[in-house]
Amino acid sequence: xxxxxxxxLRPIRYSLGPLPPNSNPxxxxxxxxxxxxxxxxxxxxxxxxxxxxxxxxxxxxxxxxSLRYGQRAHAHMIKARYRPSAYLATRLAILYAKxxxxxxxxxxxxxxxxxxxVAWTAVISGYAQMGSHGEALELxxxxxxxxxxxxxxxxxxxxxxxxxxxxxxxxxQVHSIAIKTNFESHIFxxxxxxxxxxxxxxxLEARKVFDFLPERDVVSCTAILSGYAQxxxxxxxxxxxxxxxxxxxxxxxxxxxxxxxxLSGLSALxxxxxxxxxxxxxxxxxYVVLENSLIDMYSKxxxxxxxxxxFNKMPERSSVSWNTMIVGYGKHGLGDEVIQLFNLMLRExxxxxxxxxxxLSGCSHGGLVDEGLSIFDYMIKEKxxxxxxGHYGCVVDLLGRAGRIEKALDFIKSMPFEPTAAMWGSLLxxxxxxxxxxxxxxxxxxxxxxxxxxxxxxxxxxxxxxSASRWQDVVDVRKLMMEKAxxxxxxxxxxxxxxxxxxxxxxxRFHPKKGEIEAKIKEIYAKIKEAGFVPDLSCVLHDVxxxxxERMLLGHSEKLAITFGLMGTPRSFMLRITKNLRVCVxxxxxxxxxxxxxxxxxxxxxxxxxxxxxKGACSCGDYW
DNA sequence: GTAGGGTTAG
Numbered sequence: 001x002x003x004x005x006x007x008x009l010r011p012i013r014y015s016l017g018p019l020p021p022n023s024n025p026x027x028x029x030x031x032x033x034x035x036x037x038x039x040x041x042x043x044x045x046x047x048x049x050x051x052x053x054x055x056x057x058x059x060x061x062x063x064x065x066s067l068r069y070g071q072r073a074h075a076h077m078i079k080a081r082y083r084p085s086a087y088l089a090t091r092l093a094i095l096y097a098k099x100x101x102x103x104x105x106x107x108x109x110x111x112x113x114x115x116x117x118v119a120w121t122a123v124i125s126g127y128a129q130m131g132s133h134g135e136a137l138e139l140x141x142x143x144x145x146x147x148x149x150x151x152x153x154x155x156x157x158x159x160x161x162x163x164x165x166x167x168x169x170x171x172x173q174v175h176s177i178a179i180k181t182n183f184e185s186h187i188f189x190x191x192x193x194x195x196x197x198x199x200x201x202x203x204l205e206a207r208k209v210f211d212f213l214p215e216r217d218v219v220s221c222t223a224i225l226s227g228y229a230q231x232x233x234x235x236x237x238x239x240x241x242x243x244x245x246x247x248x249x250x251x252x253x254x255x256x257x258x259x260x261x262x263l264s265g266l267s268a269l270x271x272x273x274x275x276x277x278x279x280x281x282x283x284x285x286x287y288v289v290l291e292n293s294l295i296d297m298y299s300k301x302x303x304x305x306x307x308x309x310x311f312n313k314m315p316e317r318s319s320v321s322w323n324t325m326i327v328g329y330g331k332h333g334l335g336d337e338v339i340q341l342f343n344l345m346l347r348e349x350x351x352x353x354x355x356x357x358x359x360l361s362g363c364s365h366g367g368l369v370d371e372g373l374s375i376f377d378y379m380i381k382e383k384x385x386x387x388x389x390g391h392y393g394c395v396v397d398l399l400g401r402a403g404r405i406e407k408a409l410d411f412i413k414s415m416p417f418e419p420t421a422a423m424w425g426s427l428l429x430x431x432x433x434x435x436x437x438x439x440x441x442x443x444x445x446x447x448x449x450x451x452x453x454x455x456x457x458x459x460x461x462x463x464x465x466x467s468a469s470r471w472q473d474v475v476d477v478r479k480l481m482m483e484k485a486x487x488x489x490x491x492x493x494x495x496x497x498x499x500x501x502x503x504x505x506x507x508x509r510f511h512p513k514k515g516e517i518e519a520k521i522k523e524i525y526a527k528i529k530e531a532g533f534v535p536d537l538s539c540v541l542h543d544v545x546x547x548x549x550e551r552m553l554l555g556h557s558e559k560l561a562i563t564f565g566l567m568g569t570p571r572s573f574m575l576r577i578t579k580n581l582r583v584c585v586x587x588x589x590x591x592x593x594x595x596x597x598x599x600x601x602x603x604x605x606x607x608x609x610x611x612x613x614x615k616g617a618c619s620c621g622d623y624w
Numbered sequence: 625g626t627a628g629g630g631t632t633a634g
Contacts, residue, residue, distance in 0.1 A: 062625090087625080090625065090626085091625060094625060094626065097626090116625090116626090117626080118625050118626045119625090119626080120626085121625090121626040121627075122625075122626045123626095124626090125626065125627070128627095151626080151627090152626095152627070153625095153626045153627040154626075154627080155627080156626095156627040156628050157626080157627055157628085159628080160627090160628070186627095186628095187628080188627050188628045189627085189628075190628085191628045191629065192627080192628045192629090193628090194628095194629095195628070195629065217628095218629080219628055219629045220628080220629075221629085222629040222630080223628070223629040224629090225629085226629060226630065227629090252629095253630080254629055254630045255629080255630090256630090257629095257630045257631060258629075258630060258631095260630095260631085261630085261631080287630090288631080289630055289631045290630085290631080291631090292630095292631040292632070293630080293631050293632095294631095295631090295632090296631070296632070318631085318632095319632085320631055320632045321631085321632085322632090323631095323632040323633075324631070324632045325632090326632090326633095327632060327633065330633095352632095353633080354632055354633045355632090355633085356633090357632090357633040357634070358632075358633055360633095361633070361634080389634085390633065390634050391633095393634065394633090394634085420634085422634060
């Protein structure tokens with residue numbers, strides 16, 4: 001005791017300010033030692049404790065993010081009947097807010113006789129960082145009503161809450177405050193502002209803010225990059241990155257994570273590998289988020305082996321790492337691997353709602369119907385998780401795949417949610433595979449009511465009628481589509497060769513190699529027809545003759561991409577094609593025949609899953 | 625003293 005007292009009574013030099021420069025900030029023992037001494041000192045001084053004692057203690061607590069010690073210092077103040085100055089009260093509020101104790105922060109804040117902009121900002125930012133954007137906005141509005149103007153800190157914070165709470169209108173008002181207060185071009189405010197616009201789907205406004213920033217740094221560049229990537233404007237994101245990188249942009253792990261999102265969307269394996277080797281060569285410290293992004297990139301680029309290698313090498317994994325890897329196996333139809341990894345995961349990390357979504361959808365793609373159904377039960381009964389609409393959707397898909405369509409319809413009736421277009425869509429696909437016309441008609445009616453603009457739905461219904469030779473009904477579907485004035489999302493497929501993305505649109509009339517591709521596709525068509533390929537004319541919903549329909553089918557973008565790939569690569573080269581929509585029956589069949597006749601492996605990623613065509617068969621087992 | 629960008633499902 002004596003020894004401690006001695007250490008302690010060293011004249012005020014113990015002052016807790018910042019830690020001595022040679023101390024290791026990561027050592028909690030040392031730091032807690034300091035905190036202990038500060039608090040003990042306060043205790044010894046009892047009612048004598050002064051501003052400096054409290055200030056020192058709070059400073060140390062903020063640095064250490066130690067709520068426990070902070071509360072003790074606060075309690076000591078109350079016990080000693082010490083009335084903190086506005087400054088000290090602000091610091092206490094900051095401490096609580098940073099330690100995510102918003103109850104504590106509000107107590108201090110509400111009792112403050114006068115509140116500076118710093119106090120307001122600290123509490124608002126506490127709410128924002130906890131994701132309580134509603135509270136943050138409410139407090140901000142109250143602040144304005146009090147007549148206090150925000151500073152650059154407040155603006156940068158509140159803009160994140162505007163996008164977090166999806167309040168674009170409010171965000172625009174904050175923007176005008178930023179203009180009035182002359183903070184629009186402030187680097188923190190600007191990057192928050194452009195992020196707000198990007199997250200609310202206004203990429204052009206985001207770009208305008210970015211272009212007008214007088215200076216750029218790694219955060220503002222990453223914000224605009226991720227803005228493009230998150231909206232699926234992957235090519236624009238890649239172009240912008242290349243541009244900014246040439247101009248000397250700095251990158252950190254967040255930049256690479258955003259870039260990888262865009263590269264995953266593009267299936268740009270070569271670029272993805274380059275990012276990977278860059279982070280590897282520069283010995284960037286280990287970040288789980290970046291590694292997760294790498295796993296996702298590799299699996300979305302069709303390279304599960306690489307994805308698993310990254311996964312295996314991680315010194316620590318989050319649930320996102322496991323989920324991403326499970327999704328990867330699922331999308332490739334590898335049901336056994338999904339189950340295996342899920343079982344391994346249960347030993348290490350707690351599965352969450354996304355895990356079950358991934359496992360259920362993986363079981364469906366892998367044809368593990370009963371396993372999927374029992375995992376749904378397990379999720380509810382053993383794990384006590386309440387299934388969400390997406391989980392119900394996966395079960396509908398599982399039942400449909402097994403041909404238990406009546407059961408799926410009963411299941412939909414028993415749900416506590418309204419069925420979604422995705423559910424009806426998956427069930428319509430099931431009706432096509434299992435040729436169930438009455439159910440198909442029933443499902444299509446509901447689907448076309450809520451999603452009349454999706455041309456793919458009409459095509460599947462047409463396929464269903466065609467498979468039963470009900471040609472008049474095929475014609476009626478076509479008419480129905482004309483009546484509803486369906487606007488087709490243009491089909492687009494692409495293939496990456498030597499870091500060049502070759503994109504093809506349906507009936508591409510402008511491709512520079514149009515002539516060569518046309519000649520080659522005619523050759524392919526003749527060869528596969530010889531091998532038994534029959535075009536599925538029910539995939540065309542235009543009112544034209546059969547010959548014209550055949551020509552239109554040959555114009556489908558994935559066929560053009562496959563043809564282009566065959567032209568420019570050796571036989572051992574696996575063709576990796578990506579499509580923006582679901583693959584149609586005719587193209588699926590086309591790819592099967594090409595894989596057989598040309599002895600070529602084709603990996604086709606559509607909006608739903610991967611299809612691996614080898615020797616005339618597809619890994620999806622013709623169910624998708 | 626208070627501040628900005630990031631990964632997985634459908």
